[in-house]
Amino acid sequence: MTRPVKVAVVGLGSMGFGMARSCVRQGYQVFGSDIVTERMDSLRNEGGAAETVDAVAASLDAVVAVVLNADQTETILFGETGIVPKLKPGAVVVACATVPPDFARSMETRCQDHGVHYLDAPVSGGSVKAGEGKLSIMAAGTHEAFAAAQPVLEATAETVFKLGDTAGSGSAMKAVNQLLAGVHIAAMAEALTFGMTQGIDPQKFINVISRCAGTSWMLENRAPHVVAGDYTPHSQTVIWPKDLGIVLEAAKGSGLEAPITEAALRQYNKAVEMGLGHEDDAAITKVYARSAGLQLPGEG
Amino acid sequence: MTRPVKVAVVGLGSMGFGMARSCVRQGYQVFGSDIVTERMDSLRNEGGAAETVDAVAASLDAVVAVVLNADQTETILFGETGIVPKLKPGAVVVACATVPPDFARSMETRCQDHGVHYLDAPVSGGSVKAGEGKLSIMAAGTHEAFAAAQPVLEATAETVFKLGDTAGSGSAMKAVNQLLAGVHIAAMAEALTFGMTQGIDPQKFINVISRCAGTSWMLENRAPHVVAGDYTPHSQTVIWPKDLGIVLEAAKGSGLEAPITEAALRQYNKAVEMGLGHEDDAAITKVYARSAGLQLPGEG
Known part of the structure; x- marks a missing residue:
């Protein structure tokens, strides 16, 4: 009888929590860590293990890092209480945050210095798919990193894109995806409000455009939030200044x-300045509505 | 036995020719007009009627205007040899060019002054669907205009969006669609070339992004042209300064x-300045490639 796979998930926000649950469902021993301790309790209620990540670090097979950005990733891996020096050789770090490709490459090198594998593995799909084990993962790393991460990938992903045999290419593809996704949400907002100025009702906008050449995945996903006047943050506005910043930094370097992308970033920055950072990113529509004196569904 | 429907198609470019053929297939008597006389011969070879549009104007049931813009539409309807004054009362003009909503409203009024119906009917779908009778038509007009245009709509459209009972709403929705379509093509170009600077091969870009949240209808349609290095003008770059100009004019007015949209327009203007106006609009990718010193597939 083989011992169960031991996985730590660091960062139990909606994505991390969903990925942790998918690992529990697969029969793994799953240890959670988060600065919000209630989330660790919730994971235990869903079948997570009792011990802390720190207590079991030396026996872990994989650490899944699902934090916000590069800074947080570096802190949990190599900060004062960083986990990488405590891992056994051959363990793997599966790094899911959206980070600059150069940062992913430097993390890979530093992990390898400790005999630890590193999979550059940004994810796409949102919290619902995370909970269902149906994420898309844009992955890059050595053959050994992929092999060591296989149980985690199996539990959490429907699609794994193998993008290269060293870290960086996963983060690069994620940046490409974020460029498009961020621009498309902002373009949806610009078009929906433009339509309103021309007498087109937002629901009719969706009905027609989703069947025409102007449609996008993001339009079909986000425009209904505007029509419903529901800005519950499935994905927060505040991630876009960060992600489009990563794109522009890398583009500039090349x-x-x-x-x-720059025009879209300016609109997201305005949204954050208006206090919409922690609303759903469809709230960028309010930047346009405010500037043109339009009343969106659910307002007023 | 009822006499066949008599339809004139004015403007036999790839869209107009396809629509004319769809009308022929439906058993209508179809008269074609174009400044390029060879196109009129081609239509006759495909079953078009022998007489000129002018010779039969008084007996036409419908005139389908499939020209480039508002100026050309006004010329063929009300210019020196304009057709509207020659039509019988109750005939209908089906106006398919992308024009400002205000222009559509003024054409409707002027047609009504002659007892002629006007259907504001911009189309979406491209020349292939035009030839198959499977266009999407964004239509607005009076009940009588829709009724009179019904045979044309039946022959040429798979989907007719009924957007309002006076002209203008069809052109407004088309402008909304063009805003999105134009931005999405330019965003595709920006993202594809950004990916190249990060080591992502254009074919891999398509494989991955078309299955992620960053995808759009236009990305999936146009990015393959870039990968193939094939800029055969299915839809020319030069239409975008016109169409995005219509959007920005209407937006400004509101x-x-x-x-x-402004940022995308600047990129299309650069493409036209580079002599790419009559290439496929995927050629906007060359603006980015040139600025970053990248070599696209098929170049060099």
């Missing part, structure tokens, strides 16, 4: 101008 | 800022 001498590529990205004026459409 | 006090709405549209910074993402």
Whole structure:
């Protein structure tokens, strides 16, 4: 009888919690860590193990890092109480935050210095798919990193894109995806409000455009939030200044101008300045509505 | 036995020719008109009627105007040899060009002054669907205009969106669609070239992004042209300065800022300045590639 796979999930926000649950469902021993201790209790209620991540670090097979950004990833891996120096050789770090490709490459090197594998593994799909084990993962890393991460990938992903044999390519593809997703949400907002100025009702906008050449995945996903006047943060506005910032930094480093990304970023920055950072990112529509004096569904 | 429906199609470019053929297939008597006389011969070879549009104007049931813009539409309807004054009362003009909503409203009024119905009917779907009779038509007009246009709609459209009972709403929805479609093509170009700077091969870009949240209808349709290095003009770059100009003019008139549309328009203008106006609009990717010193597939 083989011992169960031991996985730690660090960062139990909606994505991390969903991924942890998917690992529990697969029969793994799952240890959770989060600065919000209630989330660790919730995971235990869902079948997570009793011990803390720190207490079992030396016996872990994999650490899944599902934190907000590069800074937080570096802290949990190599900070004062960082976990990598405590891992056994051959363990793997599965790094899911959206980070600059260069950062992913440097984390891989530092993990390898400790005999630990690193999988550059940003995710796409949202918290619902995380809980169902049906994420898309844009992964890059050595053959050994993929092999060590296989149980985690199996439990959490419907689709694993193998993008390269060193870290960086996963984060690069994620940046490409975020460029498009961020621009498409902002373009949806611009078009929906433009339509309103021309007498087009937002629900009719969705009905027609979703069947025409102007449609996008993000339009079909986010425009209904505007129609419902429901800005419950499935994905917060505040992630976009960060993610589009990563895109523009990398683009600049390569001498590529990205004026459409820049225009979208300015709109997200305005949304954050208006206090909409922790609303659903469809709230960028309010930036346009405010500037043109339009009343969105559910307002007023 | 009822006499066959008599339809004139004015403007036999790829869209107009396809629509004319769809009308022929439906058993209508179809008269074609174009400044390129060879196109009129081609239509006759495909079953079009022998007479000129002018010779039969008084007996036409419908005139389908499939020209480039508002100026050309006005010329063929009300110019020196304009057709509207020659039509019988109760005939209908089906106006398919992308035009400002205000222009559509003024054309409707002027047609009604002659006892002629006017259907504001911009189309979406491209020349292939035009030839198959499977266009999407964003239509607005009076009940009588819809009734008179019914045979044309039946022959040419898979989907007719009924957007209002006066002209203008069809053109408004088309402008909304063009805002999105134009931005999405430019965003595709920005993201594809950004990916290249990060080591992502364009074919891999399509494989991954088309299955992620960053996808759009236009990305899936146009990015393959870039991968193939094939800029055969299925839809020319030069239409975008016109169509996005219509959007920005209408937005400005309503006090709405549209910074993402503006950024996309600047990129299309650069493409036209680079001599790419009559290439497929996927050629906007060359603007980015040139600025960053990248070599696209099929180049060099």
